[in-house]
Amino acid sequence: MDGDSQRSRTAEGAAALRAAGARERDPALRNPDNLAEHLIGLRYRLGTRIPPMRAVLLWQIERRMPGLYSYVTARTKHLDELLLTETRSGAKQVVILGAGADSRAYRLSDALGDAQVFEVDHPATGAWKRERLRNLPDAHWDRVGFVAVDFGTGTLDDALADGGVDRAVPTVFLWEGVTPYLTSAEVDATLSAIARFATGSSVVFDYWYRDVFDRPCPYPEGEKFFRGLAARGEPARSGLDPATLADHLAERGLRLIDNAGPRELARHLPGARRPIMSFSAIAHARVP
Template sequence: MSNRDIKVSKTAQGTCLMRATSYYEQGPYYKSDDYIASLFLPLFLNVMLKYDFLRTILKKSLFKVPGIYEYVISRTKFIDEIVKNFDENIEQVLIFGAGFDSRTIRFKNELRNANVFELDASATQQAKLKIFMEKKIEIPANVTFVSLDFTKESILEKLEEAGFQKSRRCLFLLEGLTYYLNHEAIDSVFNLMSDYSEKNSLLIFDYAIGSAGKEEQFCGDSKTKKQYQALVKAGERPGFMVAGPIQDFLVNYKFDLIQELTSNQLANRYFNIEGFELADFRIVQAIKK
């Protein structure tokens, strides 16, 4: 039994807390629409988040890495825009490392004709399902939960058991995931998407800039080293990073780049500012050849 079978992912809880916080914000740049995220939080946090003053204190004490809160808000908005405009010809949606992603609920109308699979480690997925049950949140009938460890199990076997069909047009979402996987797991996930999806399938993921073996780069300069140490402590050591052009990586898996946004471009687009003071993350939209 691995750590992931027992412990709920701290990073999934962290991004969920950021989305819930953002939902309570008043200003247009900081506010986003994840009304489900707060349901995953204990009552006292919801009370704190409702009041500007308390929310500010909470943000200062919890979101210490400069720019990380803004990055997560931008990433949520970017992916929400794509799901909102869901292409009806897509038959299957696969959300890898879904954590407390609530898109299957928030966009149930848009996704109603597709088969949706949420993939995550068992402890995190069980925690999510428990809260859905307690809060009486109805899970749409077209959503299937697949629990597995990408580093240890056959993704295809697990997916086929759950009803996944090969050679269909798919939407693949990997939000906040790639940098927690080692290179072998990345290769398994990208090979699966490449080998078993139809032409024009869509892929959205984000990644960290850096070179293999230099994981501390994930957190940028010395100011953000603490984040790296916290992740290692939580058993979610950063792994995969890309140093060169993303096209060189995508070509191995038969995907073409549609667009790539740097942290700076995200800052411009969603916050109307010059850039986040943050180690470099990029978000990518690609299409299967």
């Protein structure tokens, strides 16, 4: 299997949705990721830049994965907001887990001040990302450390240590669009690794509700999501229960600060007509 075949395809798909959202006419509904279109391939760029093609792209996404487009924009805004709050409150390191086509190290470079940013991903996805970064204007490569981790051969603890991430420094972890594709054991191992960082460190991550995996699925759009992801070769594997999330995190050394579900995330999209997916939330937890 070649390297490109091992990289995440959902990373580029999510970036395409951010790129499409960055071209919304209504500023209240616009995705703030104005660099996303530089990190996607030609087919996606054409699909997001040309209005008729963008309309078709969004229609196809909404048919296959209802609510995903709105959710991606709300998620981008919410994570941006929490990231900047944490760095302004003293976090000196930013670790982006499963960085994919994340542009925050470059898009928010000035606002992040002197915080050191590390992007963590599978070697194949990381190599693809670095190639894409050549398209970015003023990329500020000097502030980013790239950390490769292959969980088939190593651990997150070892990869972070080898990559120069300092566990004694207050750190904010961003973990976007990843947990549904991991097993419960892999999610828990990552949370436990984060809990070994300095007091005051935090993690922001999104997750799917555990009951979306029940059969029959209690969410009307859930089955469409499962079929779409399976067709791309990246099936969803696990979820968490929002009702017991605080206890679940506490058992792994973290204190839940906030848990924003669809209703709370909708504040980022005032006046939106498109729905937001109903079975995902964004948690913010801290090392006590």
